[in-house]
Amino acid sequence: xxxxxxxxxxxxxxxxxxxxxxxxxxxxxxxxxxxxxxxxxxxxxxxxxxxxxxxxxxxxxxxxxxxxxxxxxxxxxxxxxxxxxxxxxxxxxxxxxxxxxxxxxxxxxxxxxxxxxxxxxxxxxxxxxxxxxxxxxxxxxxxxxxxxxxxxxxxxxxxxxxxxxxxxxxxxxxxxxxxxxxxxxxxxxxxxxxxxxxxxxxxxxxxxxxxxxxxxxxxxxxxxxxxxxxxxxxxxxxxxxxxxxxxxxxxxxxxxxxxxxxxxxxxxxxxxxxxxxxxxxxxxxxxxxxxxxxxxxxxxxxxxxxxxxxxxxxxxxxxxxxxxxxxxxxxxxxxxxxxxxxxxxxxxxxxxxxxxxxxxxxxxxxxxxxxxxxxxx
Amino acid sequence: xxxxxxxxxxxxxxxxxxxxxxxxxxxxxxxxxxxxxxxxxxxxxxxxxxxxxxxxxxxxxxxxxxxxxxxxxxxxxxxxxxxxxxxxxxxxxxxxxxxxxxxxxxxxxxxxxxxxxxxxxxxxxxxxxxxxxxxxxxxxxxxxxxxxxxxxxxxxxxxxxxxxxxxxxxxxxxxxxxxxxxxxxxxxxxxxxxxxxxxxx
Numbered sequence: 189x190x191x192x193x194x195x196x197x198x199x200x201x202x203x204x205x206x207x208x209x210x211x212x213x214x215x216x217x218x219x220x221x222x223x224x225x226x227x228x229x230x231x232x233x234x235x236x237x238x239x240x241x242x243x244x245x246x247x248x249x250x251x252x253x254x255x256x257x258x259x260x261x262x263x264x265x266x267x268x269x270x271x272x273x274x275x276x277x278x279x280x281x282x283x284x285x286x287x288x289x290x291x292x293x294x295x296x297x298x299x300x301x302x303x304x305x306x307x308x309x310x311x312x313x314x315x316x317x318x319x320x321x322x323x324x325x326x327x328x329x330x331x332x333x334x335x336x337x338x339x340x341x342x343x344x345x346x347x348x349x350x351x352x353x354x355x356x357x358x359x360x361x362x363x364x365x366x367x368x369x370x371x372x373x374x375x376x377x378x379x380x381x382x383x384x385x386x387x388x389x390x391x392x393x394x395x396x397x398x399x400x401x402x403x404x405x406x407x408x409x410x411x412x413x414x415x416x417x418x419x420x421x422x423x424x425x426x427x428x429x430x431x432x433x434x435x436x437x438x439x440x441x442x443x444x445x446x447x448x449x450x451x452x453x454x455x456x457x458x459x460x461x462x463x464x465x466x467x468x469x470x471x472x473x474x475x476x477x478x479x480x481x482x483x484x485x486x487x488x489x490x491x492x493x494x495x496x497x498x499x500x501x502x503x504x505x506x507x508x509x510x511x512x513x514x515x516x517x518x519x520x521x522x523x524x525x526x527x528x529x530x531x532x533x534x535x536x537x538x539x540x541x542x543x544x545x546x547x548x549x550x551x552x553x554x555x556x557x558x559x560x561x562x563x564x565x
Numbered sequence: 566x567x568x569x570x571x572x573x574x575x576x577x578x579x580x581x582x583x584x585x586x587x588x589x590x591x592x593x594x595x596x597x598x599x600x601x602x603x604x605x606x607x608x609x610x611x612x613x614x615x616x617x618x619x620x621x622x623x624x625x626x627x628x629x630x631x632x633x634x635x636x637x638x639x640x641x642x643x644x645x646x647x648x649x650x651x652x653x654x655x656x657x658x659x660x661x662x663x664x665x666x667x668x669x670x671x672x673x674x675x676x677x678x679x680x681x682x683x684x685x686x687x688x689x690x691x692x693x694x695x696x697x698x699x700x701x702x703x704x705x706x707x708x709x710x711x712x713x714x715x716x717x718x719x720x721x722x723x724x725x726x727x728x729x730x731x732x733x734x735x736x737x738x739x740x741x742x743x744x745x746x747x748x749x750x751x752x753x754x755x756x757x758x759x760x761x762x763x764x765x766x
Contacts (some may be wrong), residue, residue, distance in 0.1 A: 236626075273578075498627075514644055517634065517644060518644055519589040521614070521634075521644065521646070521649070522646060522649075523647065524590075524612065526632050527614075527632055528623070528626065528627055528632050528633045528634070529633070529634045529635055529636075530620075530623050530627075530635050531635045532620075533620070544593075547620045547624070550620075550624045551623060551624055551627060554624050554628045555627050557628070557632060558627065558628070
Protein backbone atom coordinates (compact mmCIF):
# COMPACT_ATOMS: atom_id res chain seq x y z
CA UNK A 189 0.00 0.00 0.00
CA UNK A 190 1.40 3.40 -1.02
CA UNK A 191 4.91 4.34 -1.95
CA UNK A 192 7.95 5.98 -0.40
CA UNK A 193 8.07 9.70 0.28
CA UNK A 194 11.46 9.44 -1.45
CA UNK A 195 14.55 11.44 -0.68
CA UNK A 196 14.28 13.46 2.51
CA UNK A 197 16.67 15.61 4.47
CA UNK A 198 16.90 16.52 8.12
CA UNK A 199 16.77 20.09 9.33
CA UNK A 200 17.93 21.68 12.54
CA UNK A 201 15.91 24.25 14.46
CA UNK A 202 17.68 26.46 17.00
CA UNK A 203 15.93 27.80 20.07
CA UNK A 204 17.54 30.60 22.02
CA UNK A 205 14.86 31.19 24.65
CA UNK A 206 15.44 29.14 27.81
CA UNK A 207 13.33 26.05 28.41
CA UNK A 208 12.21 25.54 32.00
CA UNK A 209 11.96 21.86 32.77
CA UNK A 210 9.34 20.35 35.03
CA UNK A 211 12.17 19.41 37.38
CA UNK A 212 13.07 23.08 37.74
CA UNK A 213 16.19 22.81 35.61
CA UNK A 214 16.69 25.31 32.79
CA UNK A 215 18.25 24.75 29.40
CA UNK A 216 19.27 28.17 28.06
CA UNK A 217 19.33 27.13 24.41
CA UNK A 218 18.87 23.97 22.41
CA UNK A 219 18.50 22.49 18.96
CA UNK A 220 15.92 20.08 17.60
CA UNK A 221 16.48 17.91 14.54
CA UNK A 222 13.39 17.42 12.46
CA UNK A 223 12.12 16.33 9.07
CA UNK A 224 8.98 17.33 7.24
CA UNK A 225 7.13 15.59 4.43
CA UNK A 226 4.29 16.90 2.28
CA UNK A 227 3.05 20.46 2.06
CA UNK A 228 1.43 22.67 4.67
CA UNK A 229 -1.82 23.88 3.12
CA UNK A 230 -2.82 27.53 2.93
CA UNK A 231 -5.11 27.20 5.96
CA UNK A 232 -2.24 25.51 7.86
CA UNK A 233 -4.77 22.91 8.92
CA UNK A 234 -3.18 19.69 7.67
CA UNK A 235 -0.14 19.26 9.91
CA UNK A 236 0.54 16.00 11.71
CA UNK A 237 3.17 15.61 14.39
CA UNK A 238 4.80 12.21 14.85
CA UNK A 239 6.16 11.62 18.35
CA UNK A 240 8.75 8.90 18.68
CA UNK A 241 9.18 6.15 21.23
CA UNK A 242 12.21 5.24 23.30
CA UNK A 243 14.75 4.71 20.55
CA UNK A 244 13.17 6.70 17.71
CA UNK A 245 14.13 9.92 16.02
CA UNK A 246 13.23 12.47 13.37
CA UNK A 247 13.84 10.18 10.40
CA UNK A 248 10.29 8.85 10.19
CA UNK A 249 9.90 8.13 6.48
CA UNK A 250 11.74 8.16 3.17
CA UNK A 251 15.51 7.85 2.82
CA UNK A 252 18.57 10.04 2.51
CA UNK A 253 20.14 10.72 -0.89
CA UNK A 254 23.53 9.59 0.40
CA UNK A 255 22.15 6.67 2.40
CA UNK A 256 19.42 5.00 0.34
CA UNK A 257 19.35 2.04 2.74
CA UNK A 258 18.58 4.33 5.71
CA UNK A 259 14.79 4.16 5.58
CA UNK A 260 12.64 6.01 8.14
CA UNK A 261 11.44 4.03 11.15
CA UNK A 262 7.73 4.35 10.28
CA UNK A 263 7.96 4.21 6.52
CA UNK A 264 5.12 1.66 6.31
CA UNK A 265 2.77 4.22 7.92
CA UNK A 266 3.97 7.51 6.44
CA UNK A 267 4.20 8.27 2.72
CA UNK A 268 2.15 8.91 -0.40
CA UNK A 269 -0.97 6.71 -0.32
CA UNK A 270 -0.11 5.39 3.15
CA UNK A 271 -2.34 5.96 6.21
CA UNK A 272 -0.42 9.12 7.19
CA UNK A 273 -0.59 10.28 3.60
CA UNK A 274 2.10 12.80 2.70
CA UNK A 275 0.05 13.80 -0.36
CA UNK A 276 -2.62 15.05 2.04
CA UNK A 277 -0.82 15.94 5.24
CA UNK A 278 2.18 18.01 6.22
CA UNK A 279 4.04 15.58 8.46
CA UNK A 280 6.58 16.63 11.07
CA UNK A 281 8.93 14.19 12.78
CA UNK A 282 11.52 15.28 15.29
CA UNK A 283 14.23 13.91 17.51
CA UNK A 284 13.19 14.66 21.06
CA UNK A 285 15.24 16.86 23.33
CA UNK A 286 17.68 14.67 25.22
CA UNK A 287 17.95 12.37 22.24
CA UNK A 288 21.06 11.18 20.51
CA UNK A 289 20.25 11.77 16.85
CA UNK A 290 21.22 15.41 16.53
CA UNK A 291 18.88 17.20 18.90
CA UNK A 292 20.49 18.67 22.00
CA UNK A 293 21.10 15.84 24.41
CA UNK A 294 23.57 14.54 26.99
CA UNK A 295 26.13 13.85 24.29
CA UNK A 296 25.98 17.42 22.93
CA UNK A 297 28.50 20.00 23.97
CA UNK A 298 27.32 22.33 26.70
CA UNK A 299 28.21 25.82 25.42
CA UNK A 300 28.90 26.86 29.00
CA UNK A 301 31.71 24.34 29.45
CA UNK A 302 32.58 23.28 25.94
CA UNK A 303 32.19 19.68 27.09
CA UNK A 304 29.37 17.18 26.66
CA UNK A 305 26.48 17.70 29.09
CA UNK A 306 26.71 14.10 30.28
CA UNK A 307 25.38 13.81 33.81
CA UNK A 308 24.47 17.50 33.92
CA UNK A 309 21.76 17.20 31.28
CA UNK A 310 18.42 17.75 33.03
CA UNK A 311 16.11 14.81 33.60
CA UNK A 312 13.38 15.42 31.07
CA UNK A 313 9.65 14.65 31.16
CA UNK A 314 6.95 14.09 28.58
CA UNK A 315 5.59 17.52 29.54
CA UNK A 316 8.96 19.10 28.72
CA UNK A 317 9.03 17.39 25.35
CA UNK A 318 5.58 18.66 24.46
CA UNK A 319 6.68 22.17 25.44
CA UNK A 320 9.70 21.94 23.14
CA UNK A 321 7.55 20.46 20.37
CA UNK A 322 5.10 23.34 20.70
CA UNK A 323 7.97 25.74 20.13
CA UNK A 324 8.94 23.80 17.03
CA UNK A 325 5.32 24.05 15.86
CA UNK A 326 5.45 27.83 16.40
CA UNK A 327 8.59 27.99 14.32
CA UNK A 328 6.92 26.03 11.51
CA UNK A 329 3.83 28.25 11.61
CA UNK A 330 1.55 25.49 12.88
CA UNK A 331 -0.98 26.86 15.33
CA UNK A 332 -3.01 23.67 15.55
CA UNK A 333 -2.13 20.13 14.54
CA UNK A 334 -4.72 18.12 12.64
CA UNK A 335 -3.33 15.19 14.60
CA UNK A 336 -0.53 14.25 16.95
CA UNK A 337 0.40 10.61 16.54
CA UNK A 338 2.63 8.35 18.58
CA UNK A 339 3.24 4.78 19.65
CA UNK A 340 4.31 3.70 23.13
CA UNK A 341 6.21 6.62 24.73
CA UNK A 342 5.19 8.59 21.62
CA UNK A 343 1.55 7.93 22.51
CA UNK A 344 2.12 9.51 25.92
CA UNK A 345 3.39 12.65 24.20
CA UNK A 346 0.34 12.68 21.93
CA UNK A 347 -1.92 12.41 25.00
CA UNK A 348 0.01 15.14 26.80
CA UNK A 349 -0.41 17.44 23.80
CA UNK A 350 -4.16 17.31 24.24
CA UNK A 351 -3.82 18.09 27.96
CA UNK A 352 -1.21 20.85 27.74
CA UNK A 353 -2.53 22.44 24.55
CA UNK A 354 -6.19 21.42 24.20
CA UNK A 355 -6.80 23.96 21.44
CA UNK A 356 -3.69 23.08 19.46
CA UNK A 357 -4.55 19.49 18.52
CA UNK A 358 -7.73 18.20 16.90
CA UNK A 359 -6.98 14.48 16.97
CA UNK A 360 -4.77 12.31 19.11
CA UNK A 361 -3.73 8.87 17.93
CA UNK A 362 -2.27 6.96 20.88
CA UNK A 363 -1.00 3.56 19.82
CA UNK A 364 0.25 0.76 22.09
CA UNK A 365 0.49 3.30 24.86
CA UNK A 366 -0.64 3.88 28.45
CA UNK A 367 -1.80 6.82 30.56
CA UNK A 368 0.96 5.90 33.05
CA UNK A 369 3.23 2.94 33.62
CA UNK A 370 2.48 0.09 35.97
CA UNK A 371 4.93 -1.04 38.64
CA UNK A 372 5.99 -3.95 36.42
CA UNK A 373 6.78 -1.62 33.54
CA UNK A 374 8.79 0.74 35.77
CA UNK A 375 10.59 -2.32 37.11
CA UNK A 376 11.74 -3.30 33.63
CA UNK A 377 13.01 0.23 33.08
CA UNK A 378 14.85 0.18 36.37
CA UNK A 379 16.67 -3.05 35.55
CA UNK A 380 17.67 -1.54 32.21
CA UNK A 381 18.92 1.61 33.90
CA UNK A 382 20.82 -0.41 36.47
CA UNK A 383 22.60 -2.29 33.72
CA UNK A 384 23.88 1.06 32.44
CA UNK A 385 24.47 2.73 35.81
CA UNK A 386 26.59 -0.17 37.09
CA UNK A 387 28.71 -0.47 33.95
CA UNK A 388 32.23 0.68 34.99
CA UNK A 389 32.48 2.52 31.68
CA UNK A 390 29.50 4.69 32.57
CA UNK A 391 31.54 6.99 34.81
CA UNK A 392 28.46 8.53 36.39
CA UNK A 393 27.24 9.67 32.98
CA UNK A 394 30.45 11.48 32.02
CA UNK A 395 32.01 8.67 30.02
CA UNK A 396 32.58 10.93 27.01
CA UNK A 397 35.67 12.47 28.67
CA UNK A 398 37.09 9.00 29.25
CA UNK A 399 36.80 8.03 25.60
CA UNK A 400 34.68 4.99 26.47
CA UNK A 401 31.04 3.95 26.09
CA UNK A 402 29.13 1.78 28.58
CA UNK A 403 28.52 -0.78 25.90
CA UNK A 404 27.86 -3.71 28.21
CA UNK A 405 25.19 -1.84 30.15
CA UNK A 406 23.50 -0.51 27.05
CA UNK A 407 23.57 -3.93 25.45
CA UNK A 408 21.98 -5.58 28.50
CA UNK A 409 19.37 -2.82 28.71
CA UNK A 410 18.45 -3.36 25.08
CA UNK A 411 18.38 -7.14 25.39
CA UNK A 412 15.98 -6.90 28.31
CA UNK A 413 13.86 -4.33 26.50
CA UNK A 414 13.76 -6.42 23.38
CA UNK A 415 12.41 -9.44 25.26
CA UNK A 416 9.55 -7.33 26.54
CA UNK A 417 8.76 -5.92 23.08
CA UNK A 418 8.17 -9.37 21.61
CA UNK A 419 5.44 -11.81 22.48
CA UNK A 420 6.15 -15.29 23.82
CA UNK A 421 4.62 -16.78 20.69
CA UNK A 422 6.50 -14.52 18.30
CA UNK A 423 9.76 -15.54 19.93
CA UNK A 424 8.78 -19.20 19.87
CA UNK A 425 7.85 -18.98 16.20
CA UNK A 426 10.98 -17.14 15.21
CA UNK A 427 13.55 -18.98 17.31
CA UNK A 428 11.97 -21.84 19.21
CA UNK A 429 14.73 -23.87 20.81
CA UNK A 430 16.88 -23.74 17.69
CA UNK A 431 20.58 -24.13 18.34
CA UNK A 432 23.40 -22.43 16.50
CA UNK A 433 25.52 -25.51 16.98
CA UNK A 434 24.56 -29.11 16.29
CA UNK A 435 24.51 -30.14 19.92
CA UNK A 436 24.78 -28.76 23.44
CA UNK A 437 28.26 -27.58 24.42
CA UNK A 438 27.59 -27.64 28.15
CA UNK A 439 29.06 -24.15 28.54
CA UNK A 440 27.96 -20.55 28.73
CA UNK A 441 28.66 -19.38 25.21
CA UNK A 442 25.90 -18.54 22.77
CA UNK A 443 24.11 -21.76 21.85
CA UNK A 444 20.44 -20.99 21.31
CA UNK A 445 19.41 -18.82 18.38
CA UNK A 446 17.49 -16.51 20.68
CA UNK A 447 20.70 -15.78 22.60
CA UNK A 448 22.48 -14.95 19.40
CA UNK A 449 19.64 -12.73 18.23
CA UNK A 450 19.43 -10.78 21.48
CA UNK A 451 23.18 -10.22 21.61
CA UNK A 452 23.15 -9.07 18.02
CA UNK A 453 20.32 -6.62 18.75
CA UNK A 454 22.11 -5.45 21.90
CA UNK A 455 25.42 -4.89 20.11
CA UNK A 456 23.75 -3.10 17.22
CA UNK A 457 21.94 -0.78 19.61
CA UNK A 458 24.93 -0.13 21.86
CA UNK A 459 26.97 0.90 18.84
CA UNK A 460 24.85 3.95 18.10
CA UNK A 461 22.63 4.79 21.07
CA UNK A 462 23.66 7.08 23.89
CA UNK A 463 23.52 5.57 27.37
CA UNK A 464 22.41 8.83 28.99
CA UNK A 465 19.62 9.21 26.46
CA UNK A 466 18.45 5.71 27.32
CA UNK A 467 18.30 6.67 30.99
CA UNK A 468 16.40 9.88 30.22
CA UNK A 469 13.87 8.19 27.95
CA UNK A 470 13.06 5.47 30.46
CA UNK A 471 12.75 8.04 33.24
CA UNK A 472 10.35 10.11 31.12
CA UNK A 473 8.26 6.95 30.70
CA UNK A 474 8.25 6.28 34.45
CA UNK A 475 7.39 9.83 35.48
CA UNK A 476 4.51 10.36 33.08
CA UNK A 477 1.23 10.42 34.96
CA UNK A 478 -1.25 13.14 34.03
CA UNK A 479 -3.15 12.45 37.25
CA UNK A 480 -0.12 12.73 39.56
CA UNK A 481 -1.33 16.01 41.07
CA UNK A 482 -4.97 14.91 41.04
CA UNK A 483 -4.91 12.01 43.50
CA UNK A 484 -4.46 9.63 40.60
CA UNK A 485 -7.82 10.54 39.12
CA UNK A 486 -7.45 10.21 35.33
CA UNK A 487 -11.04 11.36 34.85
CA UNK A 488 -10.01 14.74 36.23
CA UNK A 489 -6.76 14.74 34.27
CA UNK A 490 -8.62 14.42 30.97
CA UNK A 491 -11.30 16.96 31.86
CA UNK A 492 -9.30 19.65 30.04
CA UNK A 493 -9.05 17.61 26.84
CA UNK A 494 -10.87 18.85 23.76
CA UNK A 495 -9.41 16.58 21.09
CA UNK A 496 -10.87 13.53 19.40
CA UNK A 497 -9.03 10.28 20.03
CA UNK A 498 -8.10 7.04 18.38
CA UNK A 499 -6.65 4.53 20.80
CA UNK A 500 -5.09 1.35 19.42
CA UNK A 501 -3.66 -1.67 21.22
CA UNK A 502 -2.37 -5.08 20.20
CA UNK A 503 -3.56 -8.35 21.70
CA UNK A 504 -0.10 -9.84 22.34
CA UNK A 505 1.49 -6.62 23.63
CA UNK A 506 2.25 -7.30 27.28
CA UNK A 507 4.59 -4.34 27.85
CA UNK A 508 1.76 -1.90 26.96
CA UNK A 509 -1.16 -4.29 27.13
CA UNK A 510 -4.67 -3.63 25.81
CA UNK A 511 -5.74 -3.06 29.41
CA UNK A 512 -3.42 -0.03 29.57
CA UNK A 513 -5.05 1.38 26.45
CA UNK A 514 -8.46 0.88 28.03
CA UNK A 515 -7.20 3.01 30.90
CA UNK A 516 -6.86 5.78 28.32
CA UNK A 517 -10.30 5.11 26.85
CA UNK A 518 -12.21 5.15 30.15
CA UNK A 519 -11.43 8.74 31.22
CA UNK A 520 -12.15 9.86 27.66
CA UNK A 521 -15.58 8.23 27.85
CA UNK A 522 -16.09 9.80 31.26
CA UNK A 523 -15.36 13.21 29.78
CA UNK A 524 -17.60 12.64 26.74
CA UNK A 525 -14.73 12.90 24.26
CA UNK A 526 -15.05 11.43 20.82
CA UNK A 527 -12.99 8.26 21.03
CA UNK A 528 -12.62 5.07 19.06
CA UNK A 529 -10.67 2.09 20.32
CA UNK A 530 -9.30 -0.75 18.21
CA UNK A 531 -7.69 -3.85 19.66
CA UNK A 532 -5.62 -5.35 16.87
CA UNK A 533 -5.10 -9.10 16.82
CA UNK A 534 -1.38 -9.33 16.24
CA UNK A 535 1.32 -11.86 17.05
CA UNK A 536 4.21 -9.42 17.41
CA UNK A 537 3.82 -8.01 20.92
CA UNK A 538 4.69 -4.38 21.58
CA UNK A 539 6.61 -4.16 18.31
CA UNK A 540 3.28 -4.64 16.49
CA UNK A 541 2.81 -0.89 16.33
CA UNK A 542 5.67 -0.73 13.85
CA UNK A 543 4.49 -3.67 11.75
CA UNK A 544 2.42 -3.42 8.56
CA UNK A 545 -0.60 -5.40 9.79
CA UNK A 546 -3.49 -5.10 7.34
CA UNK A 547 -6.23 -4.42 9.88
CA UNK A 548 -4.05 -1.99 11.84
CA UNK A 549 -3.25 -0.02 8.69
CA UNK A 550 -6.94 -0.19 7.74
CA UNK A 551 -7.99 1.35 11.06
CA UNK A 552 -5.34 4.07 10.76
CA UNK A 553 -6.32 4.74 7.17
CA UNK A 554 -10.03 5.04 7.99
CA UNK A 555 -9.38 7.38 10.89
CA UNK A 556 -6.90 9.61 9.07
CA UNK A 557 -9.24 9.81 6.08
CA UNK A 558 -11.74 11.37 8.43
CA UNK A 559 -9.07 13.70 9.84
CA UNK A 560 -8.23 14.79 6.32
CA UNK A 561 -11.85 15.42 5.34
CA UNK A 562 -12.05 17.85 8.26
CA UNK A 563 -8.86 19.65 7.16
CA UNK A 564 -10.38 20.40 3.80
CA UNK A 565 -13.81 21.31 5.11
CA UNK B 566 -26.23 5.11 3.05
CA UNK B 567 -29.19 7.50 3.04
CA UNK B 568 -31.64 7.48 5.94
CA UNK B 569 -34.34 5.96 3.73
CA UNK B 570 -32.08 3.22 2.41
CA UNK B 571 -31.12 2.39 5.98
CA UNK B 572 -34.74 2.08 7.03
CA UNK B 573 -35.44 -0.29 4.15
CA UNK B 574 -32.78 -2.72 5.36
CA UNK B 575 -33.41 -2.24 9.08
CA UNK B 576 -37.06 -1.45 9.90
CA UNK B 577 -36.27 -1.63 13.62
CA UNK B 578 -34.19 1.57 13.29
CA UNK B 579 -37.26 3.78 12.91
CA UNK B 580 -38.93 2.10 15.89
CA UNK B 581 -35.84 2.68 18.01
CA UNK B 582 -35.34 6.25 16.79
CA UNK B 583 -38.96 7.07 17.65
CA UNK B 584 -38.18 6.38 21.33
CA UNK B 585 -35.04 8.48 21.49
CA UNK B 586 -35.33 12.19 22.19
CA UNK B 587 -33.12 14.80 20.57
CA UNK B 588 -29.62 15.05 21.98
CA UNK B 589 -29.79 11.88 24.08
CA UNK B 590 -26.67 9.91 24.91
CA UNK B 591 -26.67 6.44 23.41
CA UNK B 592 -24.53 3.33 23.71
CA UNK B 593 -25.14 0.86 20.86
CA UNK B 594 -23.99 -2.66 21.70
CA UNK B 595 -23.00 -4.84 18.77
CA UNK B 596 -23.18 -1.78 16.55
CA UNK B 597 -21.83 -3.48 13.39
CA UNK B 598 -20.89 -0.83 10.85
CA UNK B 599 -22.37 1.92 13.01
CA UNK B 600 -25.35 2.56 10.74
CA UNK B 601 -27.87 2.83 13.61
CA UNK B 602 -25.71 5.40 15.41
CA UNK B 603 -25.17 7.25 12.16
CA UNK B 604 -28.94 7.28 11.67
CA UNK B 605 -29.56 8.44 15.23
CA UNK B 606 -26.90 11.13 14.90
CA UNK B 607 -28.54 12.53 11.78
CA UNK B 608 -32.16 12.12 12.97
CA UNK B 609 -31.82 12.72 16.70
CA UNK B 610 -28.44 14.46 17.14
CA UNK B 611 -27.47 11.85 19.71
CA UNK B 612 -24.07 11.71 21.38
CA UNK B 613 -23.06 8.13 21.13
CA UNK B 614 -20.63 5.28 21.10
CA UNK B 615 -20.82 1.85 19.59
CA UNK B 616 -19.36 -1.38 20.90
CA UNK B 617 -18.33 -3.91 18.32
CA UNK B 618 -16.17 -7.00 18.29
CA UNK B 619 -15.46 -7.50 14.58
CA UNK B 620 -12.46 -5.90 12.89
CA UNK B 621 -14.53 -5.08 9.80
CA UNK B 622 -17.14 -3.35 11.98
CA UNK B 623 -14.49 -1.21 13.67
CA UNK B 624 -13.11 0.04 10.36
CA UNK B 625 -16.62 0.64 8.98
CA UNK B 626 -17.67 2.62 12.08
CA UNK B 627 -14.58 4.82 11.85
CA UNK B 628 -15.28 5.38 8.15
CA UNK B 629 -18.86 6.29 9.04
CA UNK B 630 -17.65 8.80 11.60
CA UNK B 631 -19.07 6.82 14.52
CA UNK B 632 -17.22 6.42 17.83
CA UNK B 633 -16.60 2.73 18.37
CA UNK B 634 -14.99 0.70 21.13
CA UNK B 635 -13.71 -2.75 20.20
CA UNK B 636 -14.90 -5.13 22.86
CA UNK B 637 -16.56 -8.47 23.39
CA UNK B 638 -20.03 -7.90 24.86
CA UNK B 639 -19.79 -11.23 26.63
CA UNK B 640 -16.96 -9.85 28.74
CA UNK B 641 -19.33 -7.18 30.09
CA UNK B 642 -19.41 -3.41 29.92
CA UNK B 643 -16.70 -2.68 32.47
CA UNK B 644 -15.29 0.21 30.42
CA UNK B 645 -18.55 2.09 30.94
CA UNK B 646 -19.55 3.83 34.13
CA UNK B 647 -22.90 3.31 35.84
CA UNK B 648 -25.72 5.58 34.67
CA UNK B 649 -23.49 7.14 32.03
CA UNK B 650 -25.95 6.88 29.11
CA UNK B 651 -29.61 7.72 28.58
CA UNK B 652 -30.11 4.66 26.38
CA UNK B 653 -28.21 1.42 25.91
CA UNK B 654 -29.29 -0.31 22.73
CA UNK B 655 -28.88 -3.92 21.71
CA UNK B 656 -30.34 -4.18 18.24
CA UNK B 657 -30.55 -7.60 16.61
CA UNK B 658 -27.74 -8.84 18.81
CA UNK B 659 -29.48 -10.26 21.92
CA UNK B 660 -29.86 -13.67 20.32
CA UNK B 661 -26.12 -13.86 19.59
CA UNK B 662 -24.90 -13.02 23.09
CA UNK B 663 -23.64 -15.84 25.27
CA UNK B 664 -24.14 -14.27 28.69
CA UNK B 665 -27.50 -12.77 27.87
CA UNK B 666 -28.85 -12.45 31.39
CA UNK B 667 -25.92 -10.50 32.91
CA UNK B 668 -25.75 -8.38 29.76
CA UNK B 669 -29.32 -7.16 30.22
CA UNK B 670 -28.44 -6.24 33.78
CA UNK B 671 -25.28 -4.50 32.59
CA UNK B 672 -27.37 -2.51 30.10
CA UNK B 673 -29.46 -1.16 32.95
CA UNK B 674 -26.42 -0.47 35.10
CA UNK B 675 -24.85 1.69 32.36
CA UNK B 676 -28.03 3.17 30.91
CA UNK B 677 -31.11 4.83 32.30
CA UNK B 678 -33.15 2.76 29.85
CA UNK B 679 -32.45 -0.23 27.65
CA UNK B 680 -33.70 -0.95 24.17
CA UNK B 681 -33.46 -4.36 22.52
CA UNK B 682 -34.70 -5.62 19.19
CA UNK B 683 -34.58 -9.25 18.20
CA UNK B 684 -36.22 -11.75 15.85
CA UNK B 685 -39.20 -13.67 17.22
CA UNK B 686 -38.60 -17.40 17.15
CA UNK B 687 -42.32 -17.80 17.79
CA UNK B 688 -43.23 -16.11 14.50
CA UNK B 689 -45.63 -18.42 12.65
CA UNK B 690 -43.29 -19.03 9.73
CA UNK B 691 -40.58 -20.16 12.12
CA UNK B 692 -43.06 -22.44 13.91
CA UNK B 693 -44.15 -23.83 10.55
CA UNK B 694 -40.57 -24.56 9.51
CA UNK B 695 -39.90 -26.44 12.74
CA UNK B 696 -43.27 -28.23 12.46
CA UNK B 697 -42.27 -29.45 9.02
CA UNK B 698 -38.95 -30.57 10.36
CA UNK B 699 -36.37 -27.85 9.63
CA UNK B 700 -34.74 -24.99 11.47
CA UNK B 701 -36.08 -21.73 10.05
CA UNK B 702 -33.99 -19.73 7.61
CA UNK B 703 -35.39 -16.30 6.75
CA UNK B 704 -34.56 -12.62 6.35
CA UNK B 705 -34.47 -12.21 10.12
CA UNK B 706 -32.73 -15.53 10.69
CA UNK B 707 -30.47 -15.77 7.67
CA UNK B 708 -28.18 -18.55 8.97
CA UNK B 709 -28.07 -22.30 8.68
CA UNK B 710 -28.20 -24.18 11.99
CA UNK B 711 -24.52 -25.08 11.69
CA UNK B 712 -23.16 -21.58 11.04
CA UNK B 713 -25.49 -19.41 13.05
CA UNK B 714 -24.10 -17.05 15.70
CA UNK B 715 -27.55 -17.12 17.31
CA UNK B 716 -27.17 -19.18 20.46
CA UNK B 717 -30.05 -17.66 22.43
CA UNK B 718 -33.09 -17.41 20.19
CA UNK B 719 -36.34 -16.76 21.98
CA UNK B 720 -39.96 -15.77 21.53
CA UNK B 721 -41.52 -12.56 22.79
CA UNK B 722 -43.09 -14.54 25.65
CA UNK B 723 -39.68 -15.92 26.60
CA UNK B 724 -38.09 -12.48 26.66
CA UNK B 725 -40.90 -11.01 28.71
CA UNK B 726 -40.66 -13.92 31.15
CA UNK B 727 -36.94 -13.21 31.59
CA UNK B 728 -37.64 -9.53 32.19
CA UNK B 729 -40.06 -10.51 34.96
CA UNK B 730 -37.43 -12.73 36.57
CA UNK B 731 -34.77 -9.99 36.32
CA UNK B 732 -37.22 -7.37 37.68
CA UNK B 733 -36.91 -5.43 34.45
CA UNK B 734 -39.87 -3.21 33.72
CA UNK B 735 -40.93 -3.13 30.07
CA UNK B 736 -42.01 0.38 29.12
CA UNK B 737 -42.94 -0.08 25.50
CA UNK B 738 -42.97 -2.75 22.84
CA UNK B 739 -43.23 -2.42 19.10
CA UNK B 740 -43.87 -5.59 17.11
CA UNK B 741 -43.26 -5.69 13.39
CA UNK B 742 -43.21 -7.94 10.39
CA UNK B 743 -41.14 -6.34 7.69
CA UNK B 744 -41.98 -2.67 8.08
CA UNK B 745 -45.62 -3.08 9.13
CA UNK B 746 -46.59 -2.87 12.75
CA UNK B 747 -48.38 -5.88 14.23
CA UNK B 748 -51.04 -5.40 16.89
CA UNK B 749 -52.96 -8.69 17.02
CA UNK B 750 -51.42 -11.99 18.13
CA UNK B 751 -47.93 -10.49 18.19
CA UNK B 752 -46.08 -13.62 19.33
CA UNK B 753 -47.51 -15.46 16.35
CA UNK B 754 -47.70 -12.78 13.67
CA UNK B 755 -44.71 -10.59 14.52
CA UNK B 756 -41.31 -11.47 13.03
CA UNK B 757 -39.40 -9.06 15.23
CA UNK B 758 -39.90 -6.61 18.08
CA UNK B 759 -38.20 -3.75 19.80
CA UNK B 760 -38.57 -3.30 23.57
CA UNK B 761 -37.83 -0.30 25.73
CA UNK B 762 -37.29 -1.07 29.40
CA UNK B 763 -35.87 0.14 32.68
CA UNK B 764 -34.94 -1.21 36.07
CA UNK B 765 -38.06 -2.38 37.88
CA UNK B 766 -38.92 -1.03 41.29
